[in-house]
Amino acid sequence: MFLIFIRLAHHMQWLPEGWCPSVVVIDIDGTITDGKKHLSTDAVQSLRRLEEAGIPVVLATGNVRPVTYGLWRFLGLSAPMCCENGGVIWHPSWEAPVLRAKADEAKEAAVWLAKHIVGVDAQGIATNRWRESEWCLFPDEPLEAIIEAVKESQWSHLSVVRTGFAIHLMEPHLSKGEGLRYLFERMGWSPDEALCVGDAPNDLPMFDFLRWSVAVGGAFPAVQEAADVVSPHPHGATFPPLVDAILARKKGDAP
Numbered sequence: 001m002f003l004i005f006i007r008l009a010h011h012m013q014w015l016p017e018g019w020c021p022s023v024v025v026i027d028i029d030g031t032i033t034d035g036k037k038h039l040s041t042d043a044v045q046s047l048r049r050l051e052e053a054g055i056p057v058v059l060a061t062g063n064v065r066p067v068t069y070g071l072w073r074f075l076g077l078s079a080p081m082c083c084e085n086g087g088v089i090w091h092p093s094w095e096a097p098v099l100r101a102k103a104d105e106a107k108e109a110a111v112w113l114a115k116h117i118v119g120v121d122a123q124g125i126a127t128n129r130w131r132e133s134e135w136c137l138f139p140d141e142p143l144e145a146i147i148e149a150v151k152e153s154q155w156s157h158l159s160v161v162r163t164g165f166a167i168h169l170m171e172p173h174l175s176k177g178e179g180l181r182y183l184f185e186r187m188g189w190s191p192d193e194a195l196c197v198g199d200a201p202n203d204l205p206m207f208d209f210l211r212w213s214v215a216v217g218g219a220f221p222a223v224q225e226a227a228d229v230v231s232p233h234p235h236g237a238t239f240p241p242l243v244d245a246i247l248a249r250k251k252g253d254a255p
């Protein structure tokens with residue numbers, strides 16, 4: 001059994017024939033963290049190896065900018081960050097972040113909702129205090145009632161989307177794919193040069209936009225379905241063999 005697993009892992013085809021990414025884009029939650037939200041130290045070491053080999057790593061996440069920046073700094077990354085699911089694009093060397101939507105209207109909608117639906121907490125989740133392009137209510141608020149109320153309100157142009165950790169009130173154009181489109185244009189990169197890794201439905205627009213997509217083991221079924229490659233390893237354990245394959249290809253050792 002163990003031998004079979006080793007053989008499978010050894011023959012894993014991580015990359016398309018004859019192609020090597022020059023940029024790697026990764027999700028954070030569920031991709032380089034495990035089920036307990038703990039960071040995978042294997043993933044950390046692998047991402048460093050990519051940067052040392054001159055392959056920049058882009059964090060593309062639903063997280064807010066301060067959280068993403070902390071991770072970026074301690075991982076030792078060099079590329080700009082795509083935060084709040086494409087709502088905020090930033091590199092510390094830029095004068096200001098690029099805000100692709102404003103949180104104000106979404107926050108106003110949350111205050112209005114709290115007046116109209118009993119029990120809704122307008123303050124929402126703790127990271128709202130740093131949110132710049134959207135507003136997040138607690139995930140267990142009454143989704144159907146919120147969707148109906150927003151539809152009839154002056155904020156009917158906002159999307160109401162539930163993820164594992166929040167109900168997002170956001171402008172409908174925001175996605176990791178659209179945010180990365182801006183980031184890649186600004187950096188002069190082509191989406192054809194990039195590989196991405198993710199685990200959840202908010203990664204699907206990024207999978208569509210970039211050349212090659214990898215779903216980590218434990219990813220949502222729809223995400224495994226959409227990916228070019230599904231990792232046989234859970235979450236962050238995907239990175240050591242994936243990065244081995246990328247660096248071997250870059251050196252020209254592997255077909």
Ligand SMILES: [Mg+2]
Binds near residue numbers: 028029030031200
């Ligand atoms: Mg995720």
